[in-house]
Amino acid sequence: MKRRIVPWLMVLPVLALFLAMTIYPFGFMIWASFRDYDLSKSAETHFIGLSNYFQIFRDSTAIESMKFTVKLLAIAVPLELVLGVLIAFLIRGVKGEKIIRSSLLIPMMIPPAVSGVAWKMLYNFAFGPVNWFLSFFGVPKISWLGDPFYAQLGIIIIDIWQWTPFIFLMIYAGLQSIPQDLIDAARVDGADWGKVFLHVEFPLLRPLILVALVLRIIDCLKTFDIVFMTTWGGPGSATHTYSFYIYKIGISFGWNIGYASALSVLLLIVAIVLVNVVFRLVRMRQQLGFGGEE
Amino acid sequence: MKRLFLVVFLVVAALIFSVKISVLCSPDNADALKWLAQEFMKQNPDIQVEIVPLSWEVLYPKLLQDLRSQAGSFDAFTYDVMTTGAVSFGLVDLGEFMKQHPELVPEDYDLDDFIPQVLEESGKWQGRLIGLPFYNNTMLFYYRKDLFEDPKIKQAFKEKYGRELTLPTTWEEVVEIAQFFTKKYNKNSPTEYGIALMFPRTHTLFYMYLLFFGEYRNAPLGIMRHGTADLEYGEYFTADHKPAFNSEEGLKALEMMKKLMPYSPDPLGSDYGETIEYFNQGLVAMVPQWTGPYLIFKNTLGEDKVGIIPMPGRSVSGQWALGINKFIPEEKKIAAFKFIVFATSKWADKNKFLRFAVAPARISTLKDPEVRAADPRVPALEVTYVTQTHRPRIPEEPRLEDITVETFSKILSGELPLSMETLNDLAKKWEEILGK
Numbered sequence: 001m002k003r004r005i006v007p008w009l010m011v012l013p014v015l016a017l018f019l020a021m022t023i024y025p026f027g028f029m030i031w032a033s034f035r036d037y038d039l040s041k042s043a044e045t046h047f048i049g050l051s052n053y054f055q056i057f058r059d060s061t062a063i064e065s066m067k068f069t070v071k072l073l074a075i076a077v078p079l080e081l082v083l084g085v086l087i088a089f090l091i092r093g094v095k096g097e098k099i100i101r102s103s104l105l106i107p108m109m110i111p112p113a114v115s116g117v118a119w120k121m122l123y124n125f126a127f128g129p130v131n132w133f134l135s136f137f138g139v140p141k142i143s144w145l146g147d148p149f150y151a152q153l154g155i156i157i158i159d160i161w162q163w164t165p166f167i168f169l170m171i172y173a174g175l176q177s178i179p180q181d182l183i184d185a186a187r188v189d190g191a192d193w194g195k196v197f198l199h200v201e202f203p204l205l206r207p208l209i210l211v212a213l214v215l216r217i218i219d220c221l222k223t224f225d226i227v228f229m230t231t232w233g234g235p236g237s238a239t240h241t242y243s244f245y246i247y248k249i250g251i252s253f254g255w256n257i258g259y260a261s262a263l264s265v266l267l268l269i270v271a272i273v274l275v276n277v278v279f280r281l282v283r284m285r286q287q288l289g290f291g292g293e294e
Numbered sequence: 295m296k297r298l299f300l301v302v303f304l305v306v307a308a309l310i311f312s313v314k315i316s317v318l319c320s321p322d323n324a325d326a327l328k329w330l331a332q333e334f335m336k337q338n339p340d341i342q343v344e345i346v347p348l349s350w351e352v353l354y355p356k357l358l359q360d361l362r363s364q365a366g367s368f369d370a371f372t373y374d375v376m377t378t379g380a381v382s383f384g385l386v387d388l389g390e391f392m393k394q395h396p397e398l399v400p401e402d403y404d405l406d407d408f409i410p411q412v413l414e415e416s417g418k419w420q421g422r423l424i425g426l427p428f429y430n431n432t433m434l435f436y437y438r439k440d441l442f443e444d445p446k447i448k449q450a451f452k453e454k455y456g457r458e459l460t461l462p463t464t465w466e467e468v469v470e471i472a473q474f475f476t477k478k479y480n481k482n483s484p485t486e487y488g489i490a491l492m493f494p495r496t497h498t499l500f501y502m503y504l505l506f507f508g509e510y511r512n513a514p515l516g517i518m519r520h521g522t523a524d525l526e527y528g529e530y531f532t533a534d535h536k537p538a539f540n541s542e543e544g545l546k547a548l549e550m551m552k553k554l555m556p557y558s559p560d561p562l563g564s565d566y567g568e569t570i571e572y573f574n575q576g577l578v579a580m581v582p583q584w585t586g587p588y589l590i591f592k593n594t595l596g597e598d599k600v601g602i603i604p605m606p607g608r609s610v611s612g613q614w615a616l617g618i619n620k621f622i623p624e625e626k627k628i629a630a631f632k633f634i635v636f637a638t639s640k641w642a643d644k645n646k647f648l649r650f651a652v653a654p655a656r657i658s659t660l661k662d663p664e665v666r667a668a669d670p671r672v673p674a675l676e677v678t679y680v681t682q683t684h685r686p687r688i689p690e691e692p693r694l695e696d697i698t699v700e701t702f703s704k705i706l707s708g709e710l711p712l713s714m715e716t717l718n719d720l721a722k723k724w725e726e727i728l729g730k
Contacts, residue, residue, distance in 0.1 A: 040380050040689045043362045061700060124568065125560030126486070126577055146494070146563025148707055228351075234495020235562045236704035251355045253696040255380075 029261045037258035045258070052262035062263065065233075065240035068152065072241065073220050076159040081213060083160070084167025085205075088175055089197070101172065108165040116229025119158050120145070123230070148238035151231050155239050158226050163219070167212050174208040175201065210282055214275050221271050242267055313629040314342040315369040318357065321347045322586055323372060323429045323614060326650035330637045337636075341629045350374070350497075354692070357381055366621040370630040372428055375416045375613040376695075378687040379526070385424040386618040386627060388417075398631055403639060407656045409679055415525045416613035416655075419687070425615030426638040427655035432678045433505065433609045434671060436573060436591060437461065437580045439601035441475070441484055450474075450482060462606045465506060465550045468580070472557035475579035479557075488557035490569035490581040495703050498565055500695045501610045501685060503539075503702060504529055505582060506550045508608030508683030510543035519543070528684035530694075537724045539698075540717035548705055548712055555706065562707055584612060585653040588671055597670075604674045609682040613655070690727050697723050 033052055037045040056062050091100050107115065122130050123144035131141045144154045178201060186200050224243040227233055233240035233248070246267070250260025319327050324347035331343040346368070348356060354377050360367050361384030373381050392399050405413065412427045441447055442459060451459035451474055462468045472488025473479045492498050510516050511529045519541060521533025532538045539547075555561045559572055566584075573581040574594045582605060591600045616634040618627055636642060643659045646652040648668055653675065659665055666672050686694065701720045704710040 039358055039362050040692070061697075123563075125563055126572060127575070141560075143560045143563045146560050146707070148709060151563075231563075232495045234699075234703050235707045236495070236709050237700055248696060252351060253692040255355075255358060255692070 029264055032258050033261035033265050035258045037256070037261075039255035039257060048258070052259045053266070055259060056263060056266060061237050061240060062242075062245060064237040065242045065245040068238065068240055069221060069223070069242040071152065072156060072159060072223060073217065076156050076163070077213070077216050077220055079160050080164045080167050080216060081209065083164045084212070085171050085209065087164070087168045088171035089201075091172075092175060104168055105165050107162045108169070110162075112162065112225035113229055115158065115162060116226045119154070119226070120230045123154055145231050146235055148235055151235060151239045155223075155226060155231065158230070159220070159223065162226075163216060167209075167216065170208050170212045171205060174205045178204050206282075210278070214278055217274055217278065218271055221267060221274075312340050312342050313625055314344065315626055315629050315633060316344045316346055316367075317616075317630075317633070318346050318348055318353060318368050318371040320350060320353055320372055320374070320429075320614060322431070322584075323646075323650075323652050326646040326652040327372070327428075327637065329649065330642055330646065331633070334633055334636045338632060341632065343633055354380075357384075360384075361619065361621070364621040366619055366623075368619060369622050369626050370616060370618050370634055372614045372616055373425065375611060375615070376685045376687055376691050378416070378419050378424070378615075379691065380689040381617070382419040382422075382424050384620050385419075386620050386631075387422050387424065388426065388618070388631075389423040391618075391627070391631060392423075395628065395631070398628065398635070400635065400639065403635055404658075407640060407658050409655060409657055409660075411525070411679065412611075412613060412655050415611060415684060415687070416615040420526075425617035426634050427613060428616045428634075428638055428652075429614035430653045430655035430679070431584055431586070431612035431614065432653060432675065432682050433501075433582055433584055433605055433612070434588075434674050434678065435462075435580065435582050435603050435605050436588070437601045437603070438485070438576075438595075438599060440599045441579055442601060444484075447484065450480075454480070461601070461603050462580075465509065465554070465607050468606050469550075469553050469557070472554060472580065476557040485577060485579045487559045487572070487578045488580060489554060490564065490572040490578040491551075491554060491558040491561040492565050492569045493551065493555075493561045493703070493706055494563060494565045495699060496565055497695055497699065499699045499702055501612065502582075503547060503551070503698075504610040504683040504685065505605055505607050507539060507544060507547035508610065509606075510546050511538060512608060512683070513543075516543045523684065525684055526687050528686045530686055530698075537721040540714065540721040544717050545712065545714060548702065552706060552712065562703065585671060585675070586651050589651045602671050602674045604677040604681065609678045611682045611684050693727050694724055697727070 032045070034047060034049060035045040036048045036051075087104065091097055091104075094100065110118075122128050125131065125141055125143055125146070128144070130144065131139075134142065142150050144150050182200055182204075183196055186196050191199065222243045223241045224247060227239055227241050227244045228247070231239040233244055242263070246260050246263045249256050249263060317327065317331070324345060328345045331345050334343055335341065353371075354374065357371055357373065357377070358380060361381060364384075408417070408427050409430065412430050416427045416430075417423055417425045442461065448459045451457075451471075454474060455470055459471070459474075460467075462471055468489065475483050475485050475488035477483045477486050491502070493502060508529050511520060511523070519532075520538040520543070523529045523531065523538075524533065527535050530537065530539060538544070558564075559577060560568070564572070569581055570583065570587045570590060572578045573583070573587075574590060576595070588600070588602065616637060618630045618634065622630070638655070640656055640658050643654050643656040644662055644665060647654045647659055647665060653671075654660055654665070660672060660676055685691065698720060701710065701716065705712050705716060710716050
């Protein structure tokens, strides 16, 4: 009997922590999503079924925030992927590689809230360095944060600047782990730079690229800080990301915990589906050696 | 040795028997409150006051979250006038508290000395006194005095528009002057742009609209259509609490905002900080701003270059009051009460204005000869305090604000047409939120 209890006692603190920090909030979110739970009116709640979920599809701002999030996902993530891979390959063996490598990681190390403030100053219409730089090419001053198109572009640029180093880091680490004798053997067989990349390096890096892609998709769906610090979702709803809208509904403006929970549950479902689609599309499960049904 | 023991004993006793209170506040008034806390602790060594500044975006959610959960994690706080309705349930009824503890109210603490409208708007909710006015913020119209008084510039203006360059009293006049001071329309203009406007997606746009709407809403025709606004619902509503902006007056306000935009640097992308900087750096000739930035302008441009007049249309109130958390123990309530009474006393009101530019809430401060001689804002404040407009204070205000700013932002950026239909759609959304 003692033997059975001791392991449980050892695991219990961690289990309790896990339940309190993860399972309880998750369960609370699901529970709240079916209720009319608005803190600006009262802390009391009542069951309203799927109303909060139906509300999402009648809410034009929610739809617009979904659209911008998809745009961010569709433009920023692929570009980060291409740039990250390209940079990792290009700096390999270059003189001053270590310095370049360290410098490239700086954007990723700056907290998004801080980089948001910095970019807000960079984008400043009158005194910002971005417009100042563009003026040398005869480009008239751009309202980076006040024009719907440029505001969206501005957020995408910040995301690419901040997260390309993440892809680069993963690919660069992967490149270091590729056995040199494999590359040498390919070269002996007459393969040029392109063939070595296509037939040796890329296949070996593919699992890493896919992991990086999945992590960026999840992260991108949660984009919040940059929008909070630069555009506050504007002008109009142009730069509302879905996560930012959840924050506004649940905390900043709405205090509608029920509706914010329903929005969050939907985000969770979308993230799970999207990640699984990516896994399936590229048959990553098989490559990584788990799942195995394919 | 005995002295050392005595000192140690007194320090330990002070630590053991002192009450510590934490006061949450907006960064705008944090410096003044910190200074007042130091002064208060000198007079009340048995009470420790900790001032915790939080940005507007964080302060309000934190207040609401804490009050709803009744956690009592702070003791007193400054609240924005527009959040009065939402936080009122968690505030101590100060009227009742004063009746129960008359000994805690100093003899010279005169409630009637507060500007009546200010006490009503920021201190009261549905007849109860829930806060004491601390920061009677309002918007003023700043202009470059040196440019407006320059004979050459005045002559050039007269030649172009056929009238004297006078200080604007209406937005129509502002449009003309702003055009004159914009290089694109007048290559000899000493400034790049005429006016700095802040119409971003943040809550700024919600109150900026009232600068324009207030003029039409409170004109005789506006009053005839919508009735007089009350202090709980403000000018956004009619007298019988229906949306008032979906009207001729509402359209006119947005039209005027659009008319001014070409003469402003990046109006949709600029907020509080940017517009202050545009004026401070000499990029613009005029800027509507709150009372606080005056010190920045004065220190950078110089007192002789900064002119202040009441808003050409109508100003908007942005008051902050000090209240006490209802869900804290009695001894903390008493300590917090002593502090907020001290921080809103006649002495504090005068000194926080002179030292920190925290706008006064008391009649005695406005009448004080020393204050009048020291600060050029007083005449403009006196006019503004009786003519300014008001935002809704009802609990639904934040949500109404967000959807309104979204629509207005889209109208100003050209994404939505500036039409009655657009405003009616917004009014429908308001009614849904209000459950009408």
